[in-house]
Amino acid sequence: MVVEELSDxxxxxxxxxxxxxxxxxxxxRCGRDDLSVSRLAEAYPMSFAxxxxxxxxxxxxxxxxxxxxxxxxxxxxxxxAVEKARRALDELAAAWLGRIGRMxxxxxxxxxxxEDP
Amino acid sequence: MVVEELSDxxxxxxxxxxxxxxxxxxxxRCGRDDLSVSRLAEAYPMSFAxxxxxxxxxxxxxxxxxxxxxxxxxxxxxxxAVEKARRALDELAAAWLGRIGRMxxxxxxxxxxxEDP
DNA sequence: CTCTTCTACAACCATTTGGTTGTAGGTTAG
DNA sequence: CTAACCTACAACCAAATGGTTGTAGAAGAG
Numbered sequence: 054m055v056v057e058e059l060s061d062x063x064x065x066x067x068x069x070x071x072x073x074x075x076x077x078x079x080x081x082r083c084g085r086d087d088l089s090v091s092r093l094a095e096a097y098p099m100s101f102a103x104x105x106x107x108x109x110x111x112x113x114x115x116x117x118x119x120x121x122x123x124x125x126x127x128x129x130x131x132x133x134a135v136e137k138a139r140r141a142l143d144e145l146a147a148a149w150l151g152r153i154g155r156m157x158x159x160x161x162x163x164x165x166x167x168e169d170p
Numbered sequence: 171m172v173v174e175e176l177s178d179x180x181x182x183x184x185x186x187x188x189x190x191x192x193x194x195x196x197x198x199r200c201g202r203d204d205l206s207v208s209r210l211a212e213a214y215p216m217s218f219a220x221x222x223x224x225x226x227x228x229x230x231x232x233x234x235x236x237x238x239x240x241x242x243x244x245x246x247x248x249x250x251a252v253e254k255a256r257r258a259l260d261e262l263a264a265a266w267l268g269r270i271g272r273m274x275x276x277x278x279x280x281x282x283x284x285e286d287p
Numbered sequence: 288c289t290c291t292t293c294t295a296c297a298a299c300c301a302t303t304t305g306g307t308t309g310t311a312g313g314t315t316a317g
Numbered sequence: 318c319t320a321a322c323c324t325a326c327a328a329c330c331a332a333a334t335g336g337t338t339g340t341a342g343a344a345g346a347g
Contacts, residue, residue, distance in 0.1 A: 061191040068189035071262075073305090074178040081265040091323055103306055105325075110304095124314040124323050135263040142259065145188075146252040148198040190335090208293055220336055222295075227334095241293050241344040 063115070064141045070114035071138065075099075076107050080130050083117060089125035180232070181258045187231035188255065192216075193224050197247050200234060206242035 059067070070076055075097060082088055082096065094104040108128055111117045116134040119126045176184070187193055192214060199205055199213065211221040225245055228234040233251040236243045 064194070065189050065191060068185045071259075072182050072185035072189055074182060075305095077181070077262055080262060084265065089323075099305090100307065101324085102308080102326085106305070126324065135259060138259055139256070142188075142252060142255055145194055145197060148201065192335095206293075216335090217337065218294085219296085219338080223335075243294065 059137060059141055059144075066110075066114040067116070067138055067141060070110050070116055073107070073110075075104075076111055079104075079107060079111060079128070080116060080134075083128045084130040087120070087127040087129040089122075089127055091125070093128065176254060176258055183231040184233070184251075184255055184258060187227050187233055190224070190227075192221075193228055196221075196224060196228060196245070197233060197251075200245045201247045201249075204237070204244040204246040206239075206244055207236075208242070210245065 078096075079093060082093065090105055090108055091101060093108070094101040097104060108117065108119070111128075112119065114134075115131065115137065117128050117130050119128055121127075195213075196210060199210065207222055207225055208218060210225070211218040214221055225234065225236070228245075228247075229236065231251075232248065232254065234245050234247050236245055238244075
Protein backbone atom coordinates (compact mmCIF):
# COMPACT_ATOMS: atom_id res chain seq x y z
CA MET A 54 0.00 0.00 0.00
CA VAL A 55 1.39 3.34 -1.01
CA VAL A 56 1.65 6.09 1.56
CA GLU A 57 0.12 8.91 -0.39
CA GLU A 58 0.41 12.45 0.87
CA LEU A 59 -2.96 13.93 1.59
CA SER A 60 -3.61 17.38 0.19
CA ASP A 61 -5.33 19.99 2.29
CA UNK A 62 -8.46 19.55 0.23
CA UNK A 63 -8.37 15.80 0.70
CA UNK A 64 -8.11 16.22 4.47
CA UNK A 65 -10.94 18.75 4.32
CA UNK A 66 -13.14 16.24 2.52
CA UNK A 67 -12.12 13.45 4.87
CA UNK A 68 -12.98 15.24 8.08
CA UNK A 69 -16.04 16.90 6.62
CA UNK A 70 -17.37 13.50 5.60
CA UNK A 71 -16.76 12.20 9.11
CA UNK A 72 -18.51 15.16 10.72
CA UNK A 73 -22.02 13.76 10.34
CA UNK A 74 -23.61 11.03 12.42
CA UNK A 75 -25.58 9.57 9.50
CA UNK A 76 -22.46 9.26 7.40
CA UNK A 77 -20.51 7.67 10.25
CA UNK A 78 -23.34 5.18 10.64
CA UNK A 79 -23.22 4.39 6.94
CA UNK A 80 -19.52 3.68 7.34
CA UNK A 81 -20.26 1.30 10.20
CA ARG A 82 -22.99 -0.56 8.35
CA CYS A 83 -21.06 -0.86 5.13
CA GLY A 84 -18.02 -2.01 7.03
CA ARG A 85 -19.89 -5.02 8.34
CA ASP A 86 -21.64 -5.79 5.07
CA ASP A 87 -21.76 -4.29 1.64
CA LEU A 88 -25.20 -2.74 1.23
CA SER A 89 -27.10 -1.30 -1.69
CA VAL A 90 -28.04 2.36 -1.50
CA SER A 91 -31.75 1.59 -1.26
CA ARG A 92 -31.11 -0.97 1.47
CA LEU A 93 -29.17 1.70 3.32
CA ALA A 94 -31.89 4.26 2.76
CA GLU A 95 -34.39 2.06 4.62
CA ALA A 96 -32.37 2.56 7.79
CA TYR A 97 -32.71 6.34 8.01
CA PRO A 98 -35.61 8.73 8.41
CA MET A 99 -34.86 10.55 5.19
CA SER A 100 -35.38 10.19 1.47
CA PHE A 101 -33.45 7.89 -0.83
CA ALA A 102 -31.92 10.88 -2.56
CA UNK A 103 -30.63 12.26 0.73
CA UNK A 104 -28.86 9.00 1.51
CA UNK A 105 -27.52 8.99 -2.03
CA UNK A 106 -25.98 12.39 -1.34
CA UNK A 107 -24.41 11.20 1.90
CA UNK A 108 -22.88 8.27 0.07
CA UNK A 109 -21.57 10.67 -2.57
CA UNK A 110 -19.88 12.75 0.13
CA UNK A 111 -18.26 9.63 1.55
CA UNK A 112 -17.20 8.56 -1.92
CA UNK A 113 -15.58 11.91 -2.73
CA UNK A 114 -13.69 11.65 0.54
CA UNK A 115 -12.41 8.23 -0.47
CA UNK A 116 -14.08 6.55 2.48
CA UNK A 117 -16.30 4.24 0.47
CA UNK A 118 -16.44 2.81 -3.02
CA UNK A 119 -19.44 1.64 -5.02
CA UNK A 120 -19.56 -1.54 -7.01
CA UNK A 121 -22.27 -2.38 -9.50
CA UNK A 122 -23.98 -5.64 -8.82
CA UNK A 123 -26.77 -6.14 -11.23
CA UNK A 124 -29.19 -3.30 -10.84
CA UNK A 125 -27.94 -2.52 -7.37
CA UNK A 126 -24.96 -0.46 -6.40
CA UNK A 127 -23.19 -1.97 -3.42
CA UNK A 128 -21.46 0.43 -1.06
CA UNK A 129 -18.52 -0.75 0.92
CA UNK A 130 -16.20 1.00 3.31
CA UNK A 131 -12.58 1.24 2.25
CA UNK A 132 -10.51 -0.50 4.91
CA UNK A 133 -7.64 1.85 4.24
CA ALA A 134 -9.78 4.89 4.81
CA VAL A 135 -9.40 4.81 8.54
CA GLU A 136 -5.66 4.73 8.05
CA LYS A 137 -5.84 7.83 5.89
CA ALA A 138 -7.78 9.65 8.56
CA ARG A 139 -5.48 8.42 11.26
CA ARG A 140 -2.45 9.53 9.28
CA ALA A 141 -3.94 12.99 8.87
CA LEU A 142 -4.44 13.17 12.62
CA ASP A 143 -0.93 11.92 13.26
CA GLU A 144 0.56 14.57 11.01
CA LEU A 145 -1.41 17.24 12.81
CA ALA A 146 -0.39 15.88 16.16
CA ALA A 147 3.24 15.69 15.18
CA ALA A 148 3.19 19.35 14.24
CA TRP A 149 1.15 20.73 17.08
CA LEU A 150 2.55 18.65 19.85
CA GLY A 151 6.14 19.02 18.79
CA ARG A 152 6.90 20.97 21.91
CA ILE A 153 5.88 18.04 24.02
CA GLY A 154 8.77 15.72 23.28
CA ARG A 155 6.77 12.84 24.63
CA MET A 156 4.62 12.91 21.51
CA UNK A 157 7.28 11.32 19.34
CA UNK A 158 7.07 8.19 21.40
CA UNK A 159 3.33 8.47 21.39
CA UNK A 160 3.29 8.41 17.62
CA UNK A 161 5.55 5.41 17.38
CA UNK A 162 3.77 3.46 20.02
CA UNK A 163 0.39 5.02 19.26
CA UNK A 164 -0.74 5.44 22.82
CA UNK A 165 0.54 4.92 26.30
CA UNK A 166 -0.17 6.30 29.70
CA UNK A 167 -1.04 9.94 29.26
CA GLU A 168 -0.46 11.55 32.55
CA ASP A 169 2.73 13.12 33.68
CA PRO A 170 3.57 16.85 33.55
CA MET B 171 -7.92 11.99 32.85
CA VAL B 172 -11.12 10.07 32.55
CA VAL B 173 -12.02 8.39 29.30
CA GLU B 174 -15.19 10.27 28.58
CA GLU B 175 -17.64 8.93 26.06
CA LEU B 176 -18.06 11.29 23.17
CA SER B 177 -21.60 12.08 22.15
CA ASP B 178 -22.56 12.15 18.49
CA UNK B 179 -22.74 15.92 18.66
CA UNK B 180 -19.29 16.13 20.22
CA UNK B 181 -17.84 13.99 17.45
CA UNK B 182 -19.66 16.13 14.90
CA UNK B 183 -18.08 19.25 16.35
CA UNK B 184 -14.67 17.61 16.55
CA UNK B 185 -14.49 16.51 12.93
CA UNK B 186 -16.20 19.62 11.67
CA UNK B 187 -13.59 21.75 13.42
CA UNK B 188 -10.83 19.67 11.84
CA UNK B 189 -12.32 19.97 8.36
CA UNK B 190 -10.79 23.36 7.61
CA UNK B 191 -7.19 24.08 6.68
CA UNK B 192 -7.09 27.41 8.52
CA UNK B 193 -8.31 25.80 11.72
CA UNK B 194 -5.83 22.95 11.43
CA UNK B 195 -3.10 25.53 10.99
CA UNK B 196 -4.26 27.37 14.09
CA UNK B 197 -4.00 24.10 15.97
CA UNK B 198 -0.44 23.63 14.76
CA ARG B 199 0.64 27.17 15.64
CA CYS B 200 -0.98 27.16 19.06
CA GLY B 201 0.51 23.77 19.75
CA ARG B 202 4.01 25.13 19.37
CA ASP B 203 3.29 28.35 21.23
CA ASP B 204 0.33 29.94 22.90
CA LEU B 205 -0.69 32.88 20.75
CA SER B 206 -3.08 35.76 21.20
CA VAL B 207 -5.99 35.97 18.78
CA SER B 208 -4.66 39.13 17.17
CA ARG B 209 -1.20 37.60 16.79
CA LEU B 210 -2.86 34.65 15.09
CA ALA B 211 -4.91 36.91 12.86
CA GLU B 212 -1.75 38.43 11.40
CA ALA B 213 -0.91 35.05 9.90
CA TYR B 214 -3.97 34.70 7.70
CA PRO B 215 -5.37 36.65 4.77
CA MET B 216 -8.64 37.36 6.53
CA SER B 217 -10.08 39.69 9.10
CA PHE B 218 -9.55 39.51 12.83
CA ALA B 219 -13.20 38.65 13.32
CA UNK B 220 -12.95 35.70 10.93
CA UNK B 221 -10.03 34.27 12.87
CA UNK B 222 -11.99 34.88 16.06
CA UNK B 223 -14.78 32.73 14.64
CA UNK B 224 -12.40 29.94 13.71
CA UNK B 225 -11.02 29.96 17.24
CA UNK B 226 -14.58 29.81 18.57
CA UNK B 227 -15.28 26.73 16.45
CA UNK B 228 -12.14 25.06 17.77
CA UNK B 229 -13.10 26.03 21.30
CA UNK B 230 -16.61 24.59 21.01
CA UNK B 231 -15.05 21.37 19.76
CA UNK B 232 -12.81 21.25 22.80
CA UNK B 233 -9.66 21.44 20.70
CA UNK B 234 -8.34 24.68 22.18
CA UNK B 235 -8.83 26.70 25.32
CA UNK B 236 -8.40 30.41 25.85
CA UNK B 237 -6.63 31.94 28.80
CA UNK B 238 -6.77 35.60 29.66
CA UNK B 239 -3.39 37.19 29.96
CA UNK B 240 -3.76 40.86 30.56
CA UNK B 241 -5.63 42.35 27.66
CA UNK B 242 -4.73 39.44 25.43
CA UNK B 243 -6.46 36.11 25.17
CA UNK B 244 -3.94 33.32 24.67
CA UNK B 245 -5.09 30.35 22.63
CA UNK B 246 -3.54 26.99 23.22
CA UNK B 247 -4.39 23.59 21.82
CA UNK B 248 -5.46 20.93 24.23
CA UNK B 249 -2.90 18.12 24.09
CA UNK B 250 -5.64 15.64 24.85
CA ALA B 251 -7.71 16.78 21.93
CA VAL B 252 -5.84 14.66 19.46
CA GLU B 253 -6.55 11.69 21.67
CA LYS B 254 -10.24 12.46 21.64
CA ALA B 255 -10.24 12.56 17.86
CA ARG B 256 -8.16 9.43 17.66
CA ARG B 257 -10.51 7.64 20.04
CA ALA B 258 -13.49 8.62 17.91
CA LEU B 259 -11.74 7.19 14.87
CA ASP B 260 -10.83 4.04 16.74
CA GLU B 261 -14.41 3.47 17.80
CA LEU B 262 -15.55 3.90 14.23
CA ALA B 263 -12.85 1.59 13.00
CA ALA B 264 -13.65 -1.04 15.58
CA ALA B 265 -17.26 -1.07 14.44
CA TRP B 266 -16.76 -0.91 10.72
CA LEU B 267 -13.70 -3.06 10.38
CA GLY B 268 -14.81 -5.79 12.70
CA ARG B 269 -14.97 -8.21 9.83
CA ILE B 270 -11.38 -7.62 8.83
CA GLY B 271 -9.30 -9.53 11.32
CA ARG B 272 -6.15 -7.68 10.39
CA MET B 273 -7.49 -4.50 11.87
CA UNK B 274 -8.05 -6.02 15.28
CA UNK B 275 -4.37 -6.70 15.68
CA UNK B 276 -3.56 -3.23 14.48
CA UNK B 277 -5.89 -1.71 17.01
CA UNK B 278 -4.59 -3.79 19.86
CA UNK B 279 -1.02 -3.04 18.98
CA UNK B 280 -1.67 0.62 18.38
CA UNK B 281 -3.69 1.21 21.48
CA UNK B 282 -3.67 -0.75 24.67
CA UNK B 283 -7.34 -0.99 25.49
CA UNK B 284 -7.69 -0.15 29.16
CA GLU B 285 -11.34 -0.84 29.73
CA ASP B 286 -13.15 -3.66 31.45
CA PRO B 287 -16.94 -3.74 31.23
C1' DC C 288 -6.80 60.56 32.52
C1' DT C 289 -6.27 59.69 27.63
C1' DC C 290 -5.00 56.96 23.84
C1' DT C 291 -4.13 52.76 21.84
C1' DT C 292 -4.62 47.80 21.68
C1' DC C 293 -7.08 43.59 22.07
C1' DT C 294 -11.29 41.38 22.28
C1' DA C 295 -16.38 40.49 21.93
C1' DC C 296 -20.36 40.57 19.37
C1' DA C 297 -24.07 42.04 16.22
C1' DA C 298 -25.66 42.63 11.50
C1' DC C 299 -25.18 41.53 7.02
C1' DC C 300 -24.06 38.83 2.66
C1' DA C 301 -22.68 34.93 -0.63
C1' DT C 302 -22.04 30.20 -0.82
C1' DT C 303 -22.50 25.57 0.74
C1' DT C 304 -25.02 22.00 2.99
C1' DG C 305 -28.67 18.86 3.90
C1' DG C 306 -32.91 18.00 2.93
C1' DT C 307 -37.01 17.67 -0.38
C1' DT C 308 -39.62 16.25 -4.90
C1' DG C 309 -39.71 14.99 -9.60
C1' DT C 310 -37.98 13.00 -13.86
C1' DA C 311 -35.43 9.81 -16.58
C1' DG C 312 -32.49 5.66 -17.59
C1' DG C 313 -31.02 0.81 -16.76
C1' DT C 314 -31.73 -3.89 -15.10
C1' DT C 315 -34.22 -7.76 -13.40
C1' DA C 316 -38.55 -10.51 -12.78
C1' DG C 317 -42.74 -12.53 -14.74
C1' DC D 318 -42.47 -7.21 -23.77
C1' DT D 319 -44.16 -5.06 -19.58
C1' DA D 320 -43.97 -3.91 -14.99
C1' DA D 321 -41.38 -3.15 -10.94
C1' DC D 322 -37.18 -1.77 -8.90
C1' DC D 323 -32.76 0.62 -8.27
C1' DT D 324 -30.14 4.43 -9.38
C1' DA D 325 -28.70 9.05 -11.19
C1' DC D 326 -29.46 13.74 -11.42
C1' DA D 327 -31.71 18.27 -11.68
C1' DA D 328 -34.32 21.94 -9.41
C1' DC D 329 -35.64 23.89 -5.44
C1' DC D 330 -35.61 25.51 -0.42
C1' DA D 331 -34.26 26.44 4.57
C1' DA D 332 -30.50 26.65 7.45
C1' DA D 333 -25.68 26.74 8.45
C1' DT D 334 -20.95 28.32 7.10
C1' DG D 335 -17.34 31.51 6.22
C1' DG D 336 -16.47 35.72 5.29
C1' DT D 337 -17.16 40.98 5.84
C1' DT D 338 -17.80 45.67 8.47
C1' DG D 339 -19.01 48.27 12.38
C1' DT D 340 -19.69 49.26 17.26
C1' DA D 341 -18.56 48.87 22.01
C1' DG D 342 -16.11 47.39 26.26
C1' DA D 343 -11.64 46.20 28.96
C1' DA D 344 -6.97 46.51 29.94
C1' DG D 345 -2.09 48.61 29.36
C1' DA D 346 0.94 52.29 27.97
C1' DG D 347 2.29 57.03 28.45
